[in-house]
Amino acid sequence: MNAISFALETRAPRSAARAGTLTTRHGVIRTPAFVPVATKANVKGILPEALAALGAQVVLANTYHLYLHPGEKIVQEAGGLGAFMNWQGPTITDSGGFQVFSLGAAFGKTISKFVKKDAPQEETLAVYDENVASQHGALAVIDDEGVSFTSHLDGSLHRFTPERSVEIQHSLGADIFFAFDECTSPSEPYDYQKEAMERTHRWAERSLKAHRHNLEANKKQALFGIVQGGRHEDLRRESAREISSLGFDGIGIGGSFSKEDMRGALGAAVTELPPELPRHFLGIGEPSDILEGIAQGMDLFDCVAATRLGRHGTIYTPRGVLHLKNERYKNDFTPLNPASAPGVLTSGFTRAYVAHLLRSGEMLGAVIASMHNVGFILKLVSGARQAIVDGRFDEYRADFIREYTNG
């Protein structure tokens, strides 16, 4: 049997939204699905058992971080990522490609995965040259062969190539892993976007070749290729065609975006993708962005926002986001989410209580808020899946957005 199999179940009538089943050796993922991020083999602040109770089906860890700490061999000795972290379900690893961006061009800058429309140009320079890198304090330098990193932990020098990333991810042993790619900033010029995209394509072929070389890993692990191309629809189409033609087990849509061009860039890519392959929208996102992705036919989503926002005091509610540390919540004794059903792990806690914990720096505050947010997104996505199956996804999405933005 293949490492994974994917079956489409339902397609929505008036959008590209679809419901499917992704089967791995560690269990089934019903898609669309939200994948909580477990960068260093843990979803920050949430026990695996609680994660499962909240509805998580699969988690995503990071190659670069686990390679540095504790080292992929330790994870391998433990029996692979899932066994190491005591997570029974399916696992995914990201290739470390995103760190080319976050430690390179985006390092120390105001830009992250999403870029402000008015970000100054010098904030988003590509780091393709060691002199530029040291001048800008970046920790990653790209060349055609691969990327050299300076560890953010101890300053030591490391090098990733597509082959090395595959090798490390074989050791980590996740059910699904990604090809090593270059994630560019949307504000790079067209020529650089094209150049980086073509480099990502060459790296994709090398990743596949390295993977196929390891017959043992082939039986257990599926490899997803990543579409790049920045904000340009022609590049996105070209990249989607190219990546789809190579024989990957699934497709990731990568890249950083500005709010304005996510929709178009995604749409351009998706129309070129074969329907039978599972599609992962990397690093997305906010509730509205996830629903947009689902409407365009994406199956998997991962994002750090739920946990990051949670531990810093921002929580999701059906009526929009809420800053728990604001003064007004000091004596707000309503539940975090008044709409959440009793019995949900975090439903018994009041805003005033969690605000107090967060203000006091108590760990439990971050734990509860993170669980609440992850649970919120999981429920949003599983609700979307049910709506697709029931043929009412459009209404589901419209209703959610209306209440979320007007709340």
Next chain:
RNA sequence: GCGGCUAUAGUUUAGUGGUAAAACUCCGGGUUGUGGUCCCGGCAUCGAGAGUUCAAUUCUCUCUAGCCGCC
């Protein structure tokens, strides 16, 4: 009762004859394949009164409060 010291943001402290700095707190904002218990803003007219001076938070005097010592 006498002598000395101190009095700057909610707190702990800088500092200057020309309208005040920092940390923490507080108030608000940010955060999309996690370098994040993080990042960015905002909040004081310097105990009260009088005097000297072009100008005082800064010098002088008085008062008040606190601390220390002595009787």
